[in-house]
Amino acid sequence: MTLSEAIKTVEHIMSEIINSDVKVLRDASSHILSAGGKRVRPRVLMATYAALGGTDYVYAAPVAAAVELVHTASVVHDDINDHGVMRRGRPSVNAIWGRTFALLTGDFLFTKVYELMAPYRDLNIDMAVATSALVEGETLQAAAVKEQNFTREVYYEIIARKTAALFRAAAMMGAKLANASEATVEALGHYGYNIGLAFQIVDDVLDLTADTAQLGKTSGIDLAQGRGYAAAYNGNGHAGVGTAVAEVEVADDVVDSIKRKMLAGDAIQDAKAKARQLADFAIASLAVLPESQGKDDLIAVANYVVDRQY
C-alpha cells in the first residue's frame, strides 16, 4: 500500500467517525475535514509505521485519524479565539455556524479522538501528553501576547508545545504500532519533533509572505494578534506588536510596517534557514532505518515541510 492509499484509509475513518445524528456537528465537522488540509501529521505516522515494517494499515490508520482530529479540533477552537474567518480555503466553522457551535464542534472532535484511541492502551498516554502540550502551547501564546512577553525564547517554547509535540507523538506512535525498539521510537520522536518545529516556523513565515488565497486562511493573522515568528523577532527579541492585548487586534498600518521590515531584512531568510536545518536534523534521525519506501516518504515529508509555498 502506498502512502497516499494509506491516507485515503485515514480519510475514510475520519468521515465515518464524525457521522453524528446531530446535524450541525456532522455538517460542521464534515465541512472542516472535507476541506482537506495537508494531512502532514497522519502522513508522518503512516510513513513511520511502514518504514518500520508495519503492513496492517487498518490497525494503524485509526491512530493517524485521531492525530488529525486533535489538530482539526484545535484549529476550530483557534478560529474562535482569533476571529479567523477563512480556513483551508473555506469560511471557518466559526464564520458559518457561529461561536457556540464552533466551540461544540471542536469539543465533539476531541471526544472522537477518545473513541478512536480507546483500543490502543499503550498509545493513549502519548496522545494525552501531546494533546495537553498543544493546549498548553496555545495558552502560553495567548498569555505571552497579553503580557507583552513574546520573546524568541517564549516563541520556541510555544511552538515546541503547540506543534512539535503532536508531530513527535505521531512519529512515536507510528513506531510503537510497528513494535519498534525503544531506541528507534526515540529516534523517530526526534524526527517528528524537529519537523514539527520546522513546520511551524515555515507556517509563520508563510503567514507573512503568502496571500490569503494561497494560504487558504487569513494571512497576517499571527502578526495582527501580536504573536508568531515576526512578533518574536521584531524589536530585539521583544514583540514590537506585543502591545496588542488578547482579543484586541493591531491596527493594519502597524502590521504593514512590521511586515515591510521583516520582508526587507534578513529575517525571512534566517527563519527559512532555521527550518531547513531542523529538517536536516530530522532526516539525520532516520539513519536508524533500513532503506524503504516508507523511509523515502519520511524524507519527502521533511523536505515538503520546509519547501512548501503555502
Added chain:
Amino acid sequence: MTLSEAIKTVEHIMSEIINSDVKVLRDASSHILSAGGKRVRPRVLMATYAALGGTDYVYAAPVAAAVELVHTASVVHDDINDHGVMRRGRPSVNAIWGRTFALLTGDFLFTKVYELMAPYRDLNIDMAVATSALVEGETLQAAAVKEQNFTREVYYEIIARKTAALFRAAAMMGAKLANASEATVEALGHYGYNIGLAFQIVDDVLDLTADTAQLGKTSGIDLAQGRGYAAAYNGNGHAGVGTAVAEVEVADDVVDSIKRKMLAGDAIQDAKAKARQLADFAIASLAVLPESQGKDDLIAVANYVVDRQY
C-alpha cells in the same frame, strides 16, 4: 474506607493532574475545581464500586476524577456560550480570565481526562461515548433554541445526552472496575441514567425557584436562553421563549412572566414528581445488589438528587 474518604482521594487526584507549568491553566483549573460542586458523578462511581465489593480505591479513583473533569470542562465551556458569570458560588472562569483562556482551560481539562483514562483500556470506550453524548446534547440544546423547536420530546432527548449519559457511564464504569457481571453493569447503568435525568430536571426547576446566591450560579439563565424545563413546558410543548435565537437573550420581563406562570401552576410540582419517580426507578435497579454501605450510599445519592434545595 467511607464514601467521603473516597471522594477526598478523587479530589487529590484532580488537584494533582491539573498542576501544569502554564500558570493560567493551573490557576483557572484550580479555581473551578476548588470551588467544590456536588461531586455527584464521582460519588455514583465510587459508591457503585464499593457496593459491588471493590476495595482498591486507588485503582478506581482516577476514573471518578476523569468523570468529574469531563463535567467540569463542559461547565467551563457552557459558561462561555451562555455568558455565565457565576459558577459554584464564584465568578466563572470566563468572567475572570476571559473567553480565550476559558476555552483553553476547558480543552485542557478534556485532555487531562485522556491522561487519567489511559490505563483503563476497557473503560475508554464508555467514557468516549458518554463524552460525545454530552457534547451532542449541548449542541441539540443550542440548535433547539436557535430553531425555536424546544419541545418536551426534544427536552428529554437533550437531558438524556447532556446529563444522563455521563451519570450512566459513571455507574457502569464503577461496576466494571469491580468486575461485576454484565447484567449487574446493565442494572447500574439504568440506575445512573435515571438519576441523571432526575438530576437535570431538578436542576432546571432550581434554576426557576432558587436565587443566585443559593444556586452558586446565575439563576434563570436557562429560561433567559430559551431552554430548560420551563421553556419546554411553556406554551403547549413549544417554547414560548424559543423566539430567542442563540446568543441573544430574552428580555427580563418575558422571563419574569414565564417564571410567574411556571411557579403559579402545577408545572413545578409535576417536574418534582417526575424527578421523584425517576429516582424511585433508579433505586429499584439496585435490587440486584446485596445490602452494604455502598448500596445505602447509592440510595442516599438518588434521594439527594431529588430532595436537594440547590
